[in-house]
Structures are given as C-alpha cells and as structure tokens.
Amino acid sequence: MTGSRSARVSAQRGISMVVIVILFLITIVLCFTSILLVANATEKEKILLALTNEEDPKSPGRVQDLQSEKAGLIQLRTEILPPTGLTSGDAVASEEEEISDTGAAGDLPEQVSKEYLGKQRMRLLEDQFKEKGSSLEQSAGYYATLQELVVLAAEKVVGAETLADQFRMDLELSEERKTARQENNRDLSLKSREYDDQLTSLIAELSRKKGETELNTSNEVNRLQDLISSASAEYDARRLELGKMRTDYNNRINKLQNDLEELKVRDAIKYEIHLAHGRIISPDNQNRIAFIDLGSRERIVPGLKFLVAKKGKQGKFSYKGKVEVKKVWLSYSEVAITDLYSSAVPIVDGDLLVNPLFHTRRPVVVAFVGETKPRKIRPSWSTNEATRRILEIGSEVLPLEDFGHEVSVGSDSVGQGIPLEVDFVIYTEPRERFTQDQDPIYKLAVLIGVSVAEASEMYKFLED
Numbered sequence: 001m002t003g004s005r006s007a008r009v010s011a012q013r014g015i016s017m018v019v020i021v022i023l024f025l026i027t028i029v030l031c032f033t034s035i036l037l038v039a040n041a042t043e044k045e046k047i048l049l050a051l052t053n054e055e056d057p058k059s060p061g062r063v064q065d066l067q068s069e070k071a072g073l074i075q076l077r078t079e080i081l082p083p084t085g086l087t088s089g090d091a092v093a094s095e096e097e098e099i100s101d102t103g104a105a106g107d108l109p110e111q112v113s114k115e116y117l118g119k120q121r122m123r124l125l126e127d128q129f130k131e132k133g134s135s136l137e138q139s140a141g142y143y144a145t146l147q148e149l150v151v152l153a154a155e156k157v158v159g160a161e162t163l164a165d166q167f168r169m170d171l172e173l174s175e176e177r178k179t180a181r182q183e184n185n186r187d188l189s190l191k192s193r194e195y196d197d198q199l200t201s202l203i204a205e206l207s208r209k210k211g212e213t214e215l216n217t218s219n220e221v222n223r224l225q226d227l228i229s230s231a232s233a234e235y236d237a238r239r240l241e242l243g244k245m246r247t248d249y250n251n252r253i254n255k256l257q258n259d260l261e262e263l264k265v266r267d268a269i270k271y272e273i274h275l276a277h278g279r280i281i282s283p284d285n286q287n288r289i290a291f292i293d294l295g296s297r298e299r300i301v302p303g304l305k306f307l308v309a310k311k312g313k314q315g316k317f318s319y320k321g322k323v324e325v326k327k328v329w330l331s332y333s334e335v336a337i338t339d340l341y342s343s344a345v346p347i348v349d350g351d352l353l354v355n356p357l358f359h360t361r362r363p364v365v366v367a368f369v370g371e372t373k374p375r376k377i378r379p380s381w382s383t384n385e386a387t388r389r390i391l392e393i394g395s396e397v398l399p400l401e402d403f404g405h406e407v408s409v410g411s412d413s414v415g416q417g418i419p420l421e422v423d424f425v426i427y428t429e430p431r432e433r434f435t436q437d438q439d440p441i442y443k444l445a446v447l448i449g450v451s452v453a454e455a456s457e458m459y460k461f462l463e464d
Contacts, residue, residue, distance in 0.1 A: 008228050012221055019217055026206050030199075037195050044188050070171060073164040269446075271424040271453035273317060276352035277360055280308060280323075281332065283347045288337040290323065292353055295331040298360040302328060304393050305461055306335070306353040317354055320347055355461045356424075356453070357395050364395040365421050369441045369452070370428035377429055377456045379463065386426075386455070389462040398422060424451035426458050 278298070283290035294300045304325040309317035320342070323335040337347060357364055368383040381389075387397040398421075425445050430436050437443075445452055 008225060011224055011228075015217055015221060019213060022213070023210065026210075030203065030206075033199065037192065037199075041188060041192055044184065067171070069167050070164070073160060073167065269449055269451045271356070271451040273354060273356050273457075274315070275356070276309070276317075276354050277306070277358065278353040280347055280349060280351040280353070283337070283349065283351075285337065285340065285346045288340075290335050290337060290347065292323070292325075292333050292335055293331070294353070294360065295329050295333055297330055299358075299394055300325055300328050300333050301392075301394060302326060304355070304358060305338075305463070306355045306358075307461065308337075308347050308351045309354050310351055317352070319354075320345055320351060323347075323353075355393075357390055357458060357461050358393055359395075364390075365398060365423050366390065366395065367398045367422050367425045368428060368455075369425045369445065370436075370439065370455075371431050372428070374428040374455065377459070379459055381459060383428065386459065386462065393462075422450060424453050426453050426455050428455045 278292050278294040281291040281293055292300075292306075302325050306323050306325075307317075307319050308321050308323055309319045312318035320340070321337060322339040324338050325333050326336050327334040340347065357366070368386070372383045374380055374382075390397050425441075427436070427442065431439060434440075442452070
C-alpha cells in the first residue's frame with residue numbers, strides 16, 4: 001500500500017509540474033508581446049515629438065524652425081523695399097514719414113535719399129567689406145548710385161526668394177511629413193487598439209484553455225486515482241488468490257513428493273508365470289499330435305492354446321513348443337503340436353501345460369492398462385482384439401471405464417479404479433500423454449499391489 005500511495009503522489013506531482021510549466025511559458029510569451037508593442041508605440045511617439053516638439057518651447061522642432069525662418073524672410077523683404085522708393089502697397093506710414101521730411105510720402109529728396117542710401121549701403125555691403133578688411137569710407141564710389149544698389153538688392157531679393165522658396169518647399173515637406181506622422185500616429189492608435197483587442201482575446205482564450213486544462217487535469221487525476229484504487233484492490237485480491245494457489249500447489253508438491261518417495265521404494269509386482277494346469281500324454285512329434293490330461297470338466301474348450309514347458313533352474317519354466325486343443329472329452333483332450341522350438345528337444349510324456357490366461361476352476365479376470373491401440377509390441381493387437389481372444393478361452397476382461405469410482409493418486413484423480421477381483425493387469429505400451437511411470441492407472445496398480453504383466457508376454461498364449 002505504501003508503494004501505491006507513493007506512486008499516486010508522484011503521478012499528481014508530475015501532472016502539477018506539467019501544468020505549472022505550461023502556464024509559465026504562456027506568461028513569458030504574453031510579457032514579450034506586451035514589451036514589443038509598448039516599445040513600438042514609444043518609438044513612434046518620439047518621432048512625432050521630434051517633428052512637432054509642442055511640449056518643450058525651449059527646444060523648438062523642425063516645423064517651428066521653418067516657420068521662424070519664413071517669418072524672417074518676410075520681414076527682410078519688407079525692409080528691402082523702402083530704399084528703392086517703391087512701396088508694396090501696404091507700406092507702414094511710420095517708415096514713409098521717416099524717409100521723406102518734405103512733400104508727399106512718395107517723394108525722395110536728394111539729401112534725405114543720400115543719407116538713406118548711405119544707411120542702406122552700409123546695411124547691404126557691411127558683410128562684403130568685413131570680408132575684404134576695408135570700409136565704406138575708403139570706397140565712396142562702391143555702389144554709389146541707387147541703380148547699382150537696386151541691382152544688388154534685386155540680386156539679394158532673388159537669392160532671398162530662392163531661399164524662401166526652398167524654405168517653403170521644406171516647410172511643405174515638413175507639413176506633409178507632419179501630416180503623415182499624425183496619420184501614422186492615428187494608424188498606430190488603431191493598430192494599438194487592434195493589438196490590445198487581439199491581446200485581450202488571446203488572454204481570454206488562454207484563460208479559457210487554462211480553465212479547461214485545470215478541469216481536464218482534475219478529472220484525469222481523479223480517474224487515475226480511481227484506477228489506482230481499483231488496481232490496488234485487484235492487486236490485493238490477486239495477491240490473496242496467489243497465496244492460496246501457492247499454498248495449494250505447495251501442498252500438492254509435498255504430496256507428490258511423498259508419493260514419489262513411496263513409489264521409489266515400491267516396485268511394480270511383476271506377474272510371474274509359475275502355475276501349470278496339466279500334462280502331455282502320448283506325444284507323437286512326427287505327426288504333431290498328442291493328448292493332455294485335461295477335459296471339459298476342467299473348462300477346456302477347442303482352440304485353447306498352451307505352451308509346453310518343463311521346470312528348469314530355480315523352478316522357472318523352460319518352453320519347448322506350443323499346442324492347440326482340437327477335440328475335448330470329459331477327462332482328456334486331443335491337441336495339435338503347432339510349434340516345436342527345437343527338434344533336439346522334443347515334447348515328451350509328462351511335459352507341463354502353461355497358460356496364465358486360463359484356469360481350470362474359474363475364469364481368469366484381467367484388465368488392460370496403457371495404450372488401447374499399441375504399435376510397438378508384436379503382435380500389435382488392439383485391446384479389443386486381445387479381449388475377444390481372451391473371452392474365447394473362457395476368461396474375463398473388465399473394462400476400466402465401467403468401474404465408475406474415482407481414486408486419487410498423488411495430484412491425479414483416477415476415474416477408473418482397479419477392482420480387487422482382478423488377477424493381474426496387462427500393460428500394453430505407454431500412452432501418448434503419459435510414460436509408464438506417469439500413468440495414473442499404472443501407479444494405482446503399483447499402489448494397491450496388483451500384479452502387472454507385459455502384453456508382449458501374454459499375447460503369445462493367444463497367437464494362432
């Protein structure tokens with residue numbers, strides 16, 4: 001549970017850190033966008049202020065400079081006209097009274113004109129004489145006539161008008177620039193408002209997405225918590241179930257180990273052929289005919305087969321040949337010698353008759369264990385064929401599937417037990433899923449002590 005709680009806390013912290021990083025990046029983008037917009041607006045305001053400079057009278061702008069120069073030019077032109085004796089039509093009365101002390105305002109007396117001419121010469125030519133390092137007194141004839149002064153004044157007027165035209169053009173250009181700056185300022189205001197609207201919309205959209213993200217994050221956290229709780233509960237249930245299964249498997253393993261140890265110390269009881277049923281009487285080896293001391297009262301039937309043997313070392317049988325019953329009487333029967341293993345060892349009177357699948361007083365009861373259709377043994381009869389041959393000689397075969405009770409052998413539940421009336425079981429060959437030691441029926445026979453005979457040994461008493 002501690003590991004689950006730590007994993008849940010780690011998952012929540014990871015999700016919270018992701019949300020914080022996203023919000024931090026959004027804030028940085030908004031700050032940079034605002035800074036760029038403010039810097040752009042500030043730069044344009046500075047350009048407009050540099051053109052107009054209406055807020056600071058001590059440092060006039062370019063427009064004010066041009067307007068001042070224009071006013072100076074107009075004043076200079078007004079001052080140039082009086083020495084020529086010409087007026088512009090709106091001449092000032094005080095100036096006319098000053099240049100004419102007698103007569104009408106349009107008259108130019110000689111003395112007064114000379115004095116006035118001298119004053120105007122001094123004004124017009126002062127700069128030239130300063131450049132040459134001389135004076136008007138040393139050059140009395142320098143522009144001494146009015147015509148010469150008129151020509152000089154006209155040149156200066158033309159130059160001044162040219163300069164005034166240039167200033168006027170500069171003023172018009174400045175006015176146009178001012179108008180452009182004002183329009184630009186208006187456009188800037190409109191764009192600033194548009195930017196503000198876009199920024200507001202972006203902030204609203206980001207706020208909405210933030211809210212959705214927080215809601216989705218909360219829902220996801222709740223879902224993950226539910227999944228973690230469900231997984232924890234399932235994990236606990238599975239762990240409990242695993243504990244039960246582990247205990248059960250351990251118990252089964254222990255029982256199997258005990259059964260295995262028990263089977264190791266116990267070997268299967270191999271069926272030993274040690275019983276003879278009768279004897280050979282008057283054998284005729286050349287004609288392959290003989291008699292036996294067994295008849296119908298000993299349950300002899302035609303077709304019954306015996307192996308002819310004699311006792312050998314340690315009481316074991318040594319086989320000489322095979323005989324088959326042909327005719328049956330009450331106390332004896334006629335047999336045919338169907339096989340003689342060696343001509344040097346003929347069948348004689350008193351040789352024993354052996355067939356473990358036959359009994360003189362009762363039917364022999366057997367059962368088959370192993371593969372029902374063997375392929376490796378010879379003859380490779382199926383259990384059905386072998387059963388038919390055993391029934392023909394008067395013995396019985398019990399099918400294991402007819403028993404109907406279960407017996408546990410180790411971890412295996414055997415649904416076909418072995419009844420106690422079975423004399424022995426006949427093992428054919430291993431089944432596909434089991435080896436001989438793994439076969440539960442075989443293990444059951446070993447466990448209850450039933451003798452086991454090999455089919456390859458038993459089938460030779462049934463061969464034609």
